[in-house]
Amino acid sequence: MSNKVLVTPDMFHPDAVTLLKESGFEVVFTKPTRQVTEDEVRQNIMDAVAYVVGSNPLTATTISEGKGLKLIARFGVGYDAIDWRYAMQNGITVTVTAGANEQSVADMALALMLSISRQIPYFDRSIRDGQWTPQIMTHEMWSKTVGIMGTGRIGKAVAKRVAGFDATILAYDAYPDYSWAERANVTYVSKEQLLAESDYISLHLPLNKETDRIVDASFLEQMKPTAFLINTARGQLVDESALYEALARKSIGGAGLDVYNKEPLSKDSPLYLLDNCVLTHHVSSHTKEAMRRMSLQCAEEIIRMGKGEPPQHSIPEKL
Template sequence: MKKIVSFFGEPSPVFDELNRRAESYAAEKGFAYRWVPQKPFDQAQVIQCLQESDMGLIDVEPYGEEIFRAIDGKCPLLVRFGVGYDKVDLAAATRHGIAVARTTGANASGVAEMALTLILACRRELRPNRFRCIETGRWDKYIASETVGGTVGILGFGAIGRLLAKLLLGLGCTVIAYDPFPNQALAQEMGVRLVDLDELFTTSDAISVHVPYNPDTHHMVNAARLAQMKPTAVIVNTARGNIIDEDALYDALKARQIRGAGLDVYAVEPLPAESKLLELDNLILSPHFSSQTVESLWNTYKMAIDITVDFYAGNPSPHILNPEYKTRRV
């Protein structure tokens, strides 16, 4: 029986139950499943476990040449628990004939719901009003704005962006989107208008970031882009921290250049205690947990196992990031 080892999650009642479900589901598919939590990450233990397994379910830690060299010829498949893979050296994996996949879309509902939550909270100025009223005891009448009926711009129209669009359309919003690889037919079918970056930033009442992080999207949201936004607009990020220039965002929020922002991701995680972002009363912060719902987590475990089943059945998979792994070796 082929073996799956999972490094994702930490011991808790929720993860204990999720991994019991994963073990049972894997067994139904003919695979043995083992959970080896990595808190903190132990590279030597990870290598040893992968050398004894046929698939590794990995988290956000770096996977590079040293790991891939050690498991060459032993574990031919790693599946990233989630979407981002910026810490995985795909070139090194390919050199050693190791396929790397990701569970695209499995956590889309959780992330989209969190993005909507942040948009609503920022538009209604929940954090500023806590400081203005609750903590001072002065319950003055502060006027905020509704999201219903407004224009929301989605930066990145992939699985999460599309699901967020459906939620927003249900609220009667006008939804516009930018994507570097636009699917015009799909957008039109959904009732979403694809626009360029200038229009997205100048016309949106709220912007939600959903592009992947790579060299092209590093600080994609910079001072110039923030300066294009309406003074009543808000921006939220549930993708990757370095897509937004945090210094530029701090300056824009400090100067009240825009109404507010919501961040679930940061350039450095955990967010340092000395971060100047903590000074701001018009910024909502959450600890990179937008995908941490029972439903999204289970969808991700299930998809990872399904990817493994397809891999060993020889079925083509759109989830593999480096299909050239089959032909390029050291």
């Protein structure tokens, strides 16, 4: 069996590289995720036994070049960009770093809530431009209603944080966890009730055919005119044109976005023109702590594979 591990994420931690090398693996890096081409991956995957993949697409054509490939370790939790069906049909395990970045993403969701409701980016730009605008009024987050759409690990971590703001917490999920909700003082409600009552709506849903563009014009029309939308999950959950119209008309209070339909966000996106929209660079999980945890989880999955042991966090889909 080959001992080559191909790695694309440039944030793959040195501790994980050391762990793999000590276990007898050769670690080879491609160009960073946002620069790597599919051709480069194909050329390097040919003799690899495992591939640590970032957010770059991984097609069946590319996977097929890995004749000795046994494991695709996703550096993250979303795997919609991977042709996982082809991989599984060909005996290739696909794993994710479940639980490694939940605290970092939950932190970012809370940061975006505070940033947009208190207009922190606006005030930062204003004072740097020599303006003094203390007359601008913002909103408290204290004792508001927070709606969490999707109560997996990250959604639950967000709920724990907003509880400290004395928030009323509503939740919507296709598969409710009522036992957790009772312990966490969270109330599961219909999507319609969550939209109508929430002052903040934080998206933590997976991307699938049911959730693709779930935030459309109808969704936004049901939100309170003072409510804020937060998305740290998947850009494709949101119809960006509909969101722009709602923000431009001020039919909702604002939005905090870390993810977009296409990334990087196009330079001509009208979202840049809005003061009631905070934009970040798909960096919710980009903390030193999360990157190390994710790297080590990928390395540990590869080492288990090398020993013939089952993975700890393979994807849940079945063929």
